[in-house]
Amino acid sequence: MNNPSPAAELMGALHAVEARLEAAVERHDLSLAKFGLLARLASSAQPMSLRELAERCACVKSNITQLVDRLEAEGLVAREDDPEDGRSIRAILTRKGRERYVAAARSVHAAEEAVFRPLSGGQREDLLALARVLRGSD
Numbered sequence: 482m483n484n485p486s487p488a489a490e491l492m493g494a495l496h497a498v499e500a501r502l503e504a505a506v507e508r509h510d511l512s513l514a515k516f517g518l519l520a521r522l523a524s525s526a527q528p529m530s531l532r533e534l535a536e537r538c539a540c541v542k543s544n545i546t547q548l549v550d551r552l553e554a555e556g557l558v559a560r561e562d563d564p565e566d567g568r569s570i571r572a573i574l575t576r577k578g579r580e581r582y583v584a585a586a587r588s589v590h591a592a593e594e595a596v597f598r599p600l601s602g603g604q605r606e607d608l609l610a611l612a613r614v615l616r617g618s619d
Contacts, residue, residue, distance in 0.1 A: 491615075498596055505592035509585040510555075516589070518548055519557065519574065519582040528571035530563060557581055 485493070499513070506516045521537050522529060531549060535542040549572050552558035557578030563569035574582065597605055 501592045501596055502589060505588040506585050508588055509581055511581065511585050514548060515552060515557075516582070516585055518545070518552065518572075519578055520586070522558065522572060522574040523579060523582050523586075528561060528563075528573035530566075530569050530571050532569070534572060552578065 503513055506513055509516075511519070517538060518534065521534060529537075531542055531545050534549070535545040538545060549558055549560065552572075553560060557575055558572050559575050560570050561573060563571050600608065
């Protein structure tokens with residue numbers, strides 16, 4: 482019998498974690514992509530340009546534009562002109578968006594706790610250190 486490769490084991494674990502986090506945000510009518518964008522806006526003291534959001538989310542501006550379109554249609558995000566650059570549009574979290582983000586963040590936190598509960602404190606620290614090493618390797 483062949484043992485799965487380390488990469489296959491890791492990918493399987495990552496998919497399982499992602500599925501649990503996706504389920505946590507879906508209860509709030511969000512996807513992980515929408516939740517990530519709301520999180521970036523919630524952590525910012527001021528509205529963010531779509532270009533800045535694209536950089537922070539590590540994706541192309543057209544994808545951010547589509548994501549903001551969807552969030553705006555749901556009343557979670559609003560667009561405003563950038564007072565410093567008349568050609569630029571900024572996104573801002575609405576009150577409804579902040580409320581949805583806070584509720585979803587609680588669910589994500591609970592899902593993360595459930596995922597990592599079987600690990601000891603030392604195992605969690607080791608896992609995070611290993612994840613940082615793997616993320617930094619190309």
